Amino acid sequence: MRIAIDAMGGDLGPRASVSGAASAVMADPGLEIRLFGPAARLEDEMSRLPRPLAAASSHLSIENAPGVVRQDQRPAQALRHGGDTSMAAMLGCLARGEADAGVSAGNTGALMALSRRALGTVGGVPRPAISTAIPTHREGRCYLLDLGANVEAEAPRLVDFALMGEAMARHLDGLSRPRVALLNVGVEGTKGPASVQRADEALRRLPAVNYTGFVEGDGIFAGEADVVVCDGFVGNAVLKASEGLAKMLVRRVQATFEAHWTSRLVGLLARPALGRLRRELDPVRYNGASLLGLDGIVIKSHGGADARGFHFAIARAAEEVRHGLPGRLAAELEQRRSAADSAVADDRLDSGSRIRAAAGMEPGGDATSQQE
Amino acid sequence: MRIAIDAMGGDLGPRASVSGAASAVMADPGLEIRLFGPAARLEDEMSRLPRPLAAASSHLSIENAPGVVRQDQRPAQALRHGGDTSMAAMLGCLARGEADAGVSAGNTGALMALSRRALGTVGGVPRPAISTAIPTHREGRCYLLDLGANVEAEAPRLVDFALMGEAMARHLDGLSRPRVALLNVGVEGTKGPASVQRADEALRRLPAVNYTGFVEGDGIFAGEADVVVCDGFVGNAVLKASEGLAKMLVRRVQATFEAHWTSRLVGLLARPALGRLRRELDPVRYNGASLLGLDGIVIKSHGGADARGFHFAIARAAEEVRHGLPGRLAAELEQRRSAADSAVADDRLDSGSRIRAAAGMEPGGDATSQQE
Numbered sequence: 001m002r003i004a005i006d007a008m009g010g011d012l013g014p015r016a017s018v019s020g021a022a023s024a025v026m027a028d029p030g031l032e033i034r035l036f037g038p039a040a041r042l043e044d045e046m047s048r049l050p051r052p053l054a055a056a057s058s059h060l061s062i063e064n065a066p067g068v069v070r071q072d073q074r075p076a077q078a079l080r081h082g083g084d085t086s087m088a089a090m091l092g093c094l095a096r097g098e099a100d101a102g103v104s105a106g107n108t109g110a111l112m113a114l115s116r117r118a119l120g121t122v123g124g125v126p127r128p129a130i131s132t133a134i135p136t137h138r139e140g141r142c143y144l145l146d147l148g149a150n151v152e153a154e155a156p157r158l159v160d161f162a163l164m165g166e167a168m169a170r171h172l173d174g175l176s177r178p179r180v181a182l183l184n185v186g187v188e189g190t191k192g193p194a195s196v197q198r199a200d201e202a203l204r205r206l207p208a209v210n211y212t213g214f215v216e217g218d219g220i221f222a223g224e225a226d227v228v229v230c231d232g233f234v235g236n237a238v239l240k241a242s243e244g245l246a247k248m249l250v251r252r253v254q255a256t257f258e259a260h261w262t263s264r265l266v267g268l269l270a271r272p273a274l275g276r277l278r279r280e281l282d283p284v285r286y287n288g289a290s291l292l293g294l295d296g297i298v299i300k301s302h303g304g305a306d307a308r309g310f311h312f313a314i315a316r317a318a319e320e321v322r323h324g325l326p327g328r329l330a331a332e333l334e335q336r337r338s339a340a341d342s343a344v345a346d347d348r349l350d351s352g353s354r355i356r357a358a359a360g361m362e363p364g365g366d367a368t369s370q371q372e
Numbered sequence: 373m374r375i376a377i378d379a380m381g382g383d384l385g386p387r388a389s390v391s392g393a394a395s396a397v398m399a400d401p402g403l404e405i406r407l408f409g410p411a412a413r414l415e416d417e418m419s420r421l422p423r424p425l426a427a428a429s430s431h432l433s434i435e436n437a438p439g440v441v442r443q444d445q446r447p448a449q450a451l452r453h454g455g456d457t458s459m460a461a462m463l464g465c466l467a468r469g470e471a472d473a474g475v476s477a478g479n480t481g482a483l484m485a486l487s488r489r490a491l492g493t494v495g496g497v498p499r500p501a502i503s504t505a506i507p508t509h510r511e512g513r514c515y516l517l518d519l520g521a522n523v524e525a526e527a528p529r530l531v532d533f534a535l536m537g538e539a540m541a542r543h544l545d546g547l548s549r550p551r552v553a554l555l556n557v558g559v560e561g562t563k564g565p566a567s568v569q570r571a572d573e574a575l576r577r578l579p580a581v582n583y584t585g586f587v588e589g590d591g592i593f594a595g596e597a598d599v600v601v602c603d604g605f606v607g608n609a610v611l612k613a614s615e616g617l618a619k620m621l622v623r624r625v626q627a628t629f630e631a632h633w634t635s636r637l638v639g640l641l642a643r644p645a646l647g648r649l650r651r652e653l654d655p656v657r658y659n660g661a662s663l664l665g666l667d668g669i670v671i672k673s674h675g676g677a678d679a680r681g682f683h684f685a686i687a688r689a690a691e692e693v694r695h696g697l698p699g700r701l702a703a704e705l706e707q708r709r710s711a712a713d714s715a716v717a718d719d720r721l722d723s724g725s726r727i728r729a730a731a732g733m734e735p736g737g738d739a740t741s742q743q744e
Contacts, residue, residue: 218612236557240590
């Protein structure tokens with residue numbers, strides 16, 4: 001399996017990506033990894049790999065790409081001037097079919113825009129969505145999406161997110177009927193903005209989806225659903241707030257132990273366990289996030305990811321390749337849309353066209369033109 | 373100081389509110405509390421108060437209100453049929469000036485609607501906002517608003533939230549220049565939805581406000597701002613997700629200790645500290661949330677609040693009374709609006725009216741008519 005990596009762009013520079021790639025190869029020797037970035041810097045990092053990881057070098061190759069997409073660059077700038085960057089070169093390799101998946105820790109907006117141009121989307125999805133698995137109560141996990149690719153999302157997009165998240169939970173986690181929920185300010189049917197209300201109506205009309213209704217923010221971590229859908233502004237805020245809270249909490253737990261002499265010793269003993277806990281609770285940094293809806297596999301590693309985080313993002317990419325995610329998504333999105341279409345066609349009432357419009361399932365309809 | 377309490381509506385029934393009221397009186401003997409609800413039930417709860425709390429009985433009086441607003445009732449229903457409820461009776465007492473503040477753990481939407489009708493709003497605010505203090509890094513706190521009263525909020529409302537949150541942090545926490553930030557998906561100026569972009573422009577034009585720009589979700593807990601502003605959908609999702617995460621984390625920390633024999637003993641010793649931590653991290657349940665912008669003081673106690681949570685909500689109400697919050701908010705909102713108006717009038721360019729419109733400061737303008 002061939003993975004293309006944008007070795008630049010993360011906060012910790014190419015050291016994290018090169019070590020992460022080597023460590024991923026040690027864990028999965030079937031991987032062949034191409035690293036994109038300024039050749040001299042990457043060669044330097046390769047030569048510094050510590051002994052156990054150096055054994056992976058034969059599975060790593062370097063492709064020179066001198067430019068770097070900066071974190072503060074706007075997507076439009078990256079599209080116009082990003083040709084020689086490690087990100088664009090990695091995606092070009094993917095688009096030519098020379099790699100099975102790509103990974104980058106760079107600028108998310110630029111990665112979205114360049115990926116969409118290089119690979120296109122499947123199943124009529126106008127823009128990809130970003131999703132990651134969040135740890136929940138009792139060792140479970142929940143896919144939250146969108147995490148920021150679509151800051152505003154009308155009902156048809158929320159329905160797309162639900163279908164894509166459902167397919168991911170089914171194929172990657174082996175759930176037969178993943179529970180899909182919409183994030184809202186209350187579980188009662190009457191609450192929430194119009195876009196969420198309309199997506200709720202549309203999802204109720206899709207019998208193939210195990211749609212369970214609304215969930216509130218605390219339901220995400222309580223394990224009430226396997227897929228939770230919201231627009232990218234909300235998803236981003238929830239994910240980052242959770243990251244911030246988890247960091248603060250682990251610090252406070254440590255401080256609690258260090259403040260009492262009775263517990264100081266055990267605080268020390270507990271430190272490895274607390275470290276594990278912190279990693280479990282820092283999903284983006286450690287799991288990688290999928291760009292769903294692309295005609296290809298692209299994983300966004302956290303900007304602050306260390307080698308271990310990069311390793312996990314690569315492993316995630318390999319898992320999606322093994323499950324043939326984009327192909328399955330494409331087929332299922334088409335099928336579900338037409339199923340929804342005929343369900344709506346059976347309905348002779350006025351509400352039929354309203355619901356079909358709400359779900360963006362009007363043949364040839366443009367989802368983005370559906371304004372409130 | 374006279375506090376009116378809707379003793380019904382919380383998940384734990386009147387026991388939590390009656391004990392909480394008694395405990396608040398023990399801590400602050402200057403309080404005179406009127407409890408609204410079915411008289412027989414409240415008398416029964418009063419008679420069951422344990423010995424130390426029973427001493428507070430002389431400061432508690434019961435007002436019969438046989439009806440209860442249910443949690444699943446729509447605000448419109450509560451407005452039409454809620455006349456005999458404990459919530460409406462409590463607010464009526466407040467509106468007649470027979471109490472200085474009101475507290476309820478009941479249905480939030482109904483409380484918003486009934487409060488607005490009974491008390492009206494100040495400073496041209498069309499609808500109140502809900503805010504609570506969230507614990508941050510290094511024992512700090514941050515007011516987050518709105519938490520669900522306004523599921524969609526255009527720029528003028530976000531500016532209102534900023535002004536109200538700023539006034540609260542200044543008066544109640546004694547900060548001379550509270551740092552005010554807008555929640556967004558990135559700190560770069562170019563990101564985010566139009567409403568947030570326009571609110572950013574408008575807040576930059578208000579020199580009296582120490583506006584620091586955008587903050588991401590993790591910035592809330594990192595203590596990057598004293599006031600963080602967002603619409604009610606996002607604020608509600610962030611707050612509830614944080615509540616859910618905190619609960620899960622504390623459980624996992626406990627499980628971590630109980631899994632290792634070396635730490636089991638210290639796990640037991642640490643239990644009180646973990647309990648404190650859980651309370652600190654469960655802001656709504658333990659702090660109460662303020663309905664800001666009303667011409668009166670109403671505190672929403674968490675639906676799941678126990679007696680201790682109810683006690684804190686009453687203490688919060690008393691604090692707002694001592695600082696004369698609504699009067700100060702009214703005066704300052706008027707003053708800041710006219711300051712913003714003249715700042716805009718000095719600006720002869722086209723952008724002037726755009727910014728003034730964005731901030732909803734057009735004399736006689738209707739903030740709610742500003743659609744995207």
